[in-house]
Structures are given as structure tokens and as C-alpha cells.
Amino acid sequence: EVQLVESGGGLVQPGGSLRLSCAASGFTFSSYEMNWVRQAPGKGLEWVSYISSSGSTIYYADSVKGRFTISRDNAKNSLYLQMNSLRAEDTAVYYCARDEHGDYGYWGQGTLVTVSS
Amino acid sequence: QSALTQPASVSGSPGQSITISCTGTSSDVGGYNYVSWYQQHPGKAPKLMIYDVSNRPSGVSNRFSGSKSGNTASLTISGLQAEDEADYYCSSYTSSSTLKVFGGGTKLTVL
Numbered sequence: 001e002v003q004l005v006e007s008g009g010g011l012v013q014p015g016g017s018l019r020l021s022c023a024a025s026g027f028t029f030s031s032y033e034m035n036w037v038r039q040a041p042g043k044g045l046e047w048v049s050y051i052s053s054s055g056s057t058i059y060y061a062d063s064v065k066g067r068f069t070i071s072r073d074n075a076k077n078s079l080y081l082q083m084n085s086l087r088a089e090d091t092a093v094y095y096c097a098r099d100e101h102g103d104y105g106y107w108g109q110g111t112l113v114t115v116s117s
Numbered sequence: 118q119s120a121l122t123q124p125a126s127v128s129g130s131p132g133q134s135i136t137i138s139c140t141g142t143s144s145d146v147g148g149y150n151y152v153s154w155y156q157q158h159p160g161k162a163p164k165l166m167i168y169d170v171s172n173r174p175s176g177v178s179n180r181f182s183g184s185k186s187g188n189t190a191s192l193t194i195s196g197l198q199a200e201d202e203a204d205y206y207c208s209s210y211t212s213s214s215t216l217k218v219f220g221g222g223t224k225l226t227v228l
Contacts, residue, residue, distance in 0.1 A: 103153045
């Protein structure tokens with residue numbers, strides 16, 4: 001069974017940093033592209049970042065470019081999102097999602113990031 | 118403001134059919150057959166219901182169907198059931214610097 005489990009969310013002050021993790025199991029992690037998608041409280045979905053299976057190709061949404069860094073460790077079956085210079089508008093539930101030819105076929109349960117003083 | 122435009126809400130009675138629209142531009146919905154639809158129940162992660170405009174993943178009921186005309190995609194749910202009550206989001210590949218765009222979401226109420 002495919003499982004994606006996010007962790008690392010929490011309360012952080014504006015300007016602070018946080019590192020999210022996503023532990024994958026039930027499939028060959030190294031064969032799949034992965035994404036981070038977020039959802040602000042009561043709002044819609046927003047794609048955040050993409051990473052290819054090898055990690056060689058990466059994309060970011062304009063809203064996070066230069067502040068967030070996506071990475072992966074295929075040996076540890078893990079996906080990461082390093083978030084720096086956090087702003088109030090980054091407050092959201094962050095989901096990791098397995099890429100299925102450009103769509104998101106499997107999602108984790110999400111981890112809440114709250115940016116507030 | 119979301120890149121793709123969806124109605125905020127739609128409703129229907131059990132057994133009826135409803136359609137949710139998703140309007141974009143020639144740079145996203147109209148330019149590619151890469152429109153997908155997600156269902157999200159409160160407090161849950163989204164679930165892929167339709168991909169590549171009209172394809173259903175394994176396990177998704179054939180009551181769900183998708184189509185596209187020009188810059189507008191549509192999700193139709195036939196034979197409405199109580200468990201269909203949820204938020205629905207469309208998404209599309211885009212040629213802009215953002216890889217993927219979503220609609221603002223549509224709340225489906227089953228009366």
C-alpha cells in the first residue's frame with residue numbers, strides 16, 4: 001500500500017525557517033517524481049514545487065521561488081521541503097504528492113505550517 | 118485569485134446529475150489535454166478523480182466524467198449520492214512559469 005507521511009510542521013515566526021519531510025513507503029520511491037502542494041486554511045490548493053525521480057529537475061511556484069528548496073533522498077525514501085524567510089501567507093497545510101504523469105495520484109495526510117508572531 | 122475559475126458552489130438532489138465548470142485560457146486548459154479533477158472531503162487529502170481531461174483512475178466510479186471545450190473543462194457527476202458531497206478542484210498544466218494551476222474549488226452540496 002502506498003503511504004506518504006509528512007512531518008515537520010509547526011508554529012514559526014515570520015522570517016523563520018522550517019524543514020518538512022515526507023516519508024514514502026509501499027512503492028519504489030526512486031522511480032517517481034514528487035511534488036509539494038499546499039492549502040491555506042479555508043482556501044484552495046496551490047502547487048508549490050516539483051522534483052524529478054533523480055532530483056536533477058526541479059521547479060517552484062513563483063510565490064516560493066528563492067525561499068523554498070525541494071530535495072529528496074532516494075536511499076531513505078524521503079522527500080524534503082526547506083522553507084526559509086517564511087511569511088504569514090505561507091501558512092497552510094503542506095501535502096506531499098506522488099506524481100502520476102503530471103497528476104497527483106497519491107497524497108499524504110498533510111502537515112500544518114503556521115507562520116505567526 | 119486562482120488561475121482557473123470555478124463556481125463557488127453547486128447543488129443537486131440524490132440521483133440527479135450536476136456539472137462543474139473550470140475556465141482557463143489558451144495557456145492552460147485550452148492549450149493542453151492535461152486537465153484533472155480532485156475531490157476533497159473536509160479534513161482529508163484530495164483524491165484524483167479525473168486526469169487528462171476525461172480519464173478515470175482505477176477505482177473511481179464511472180458516475181464521474183470529464184470533458185473539455187475550448188478554454189473550459191467540465192466535471193459531470195451523474196446519479197448523485199450523499200458521499201459525493203465534497204469540494205472539487207480542477208487543475209491544468211500551464212505554459213507559464215508555474216508548472217500547474219488549480220481552480221478555486223467548488224463546494225458540492227447534495228440536498
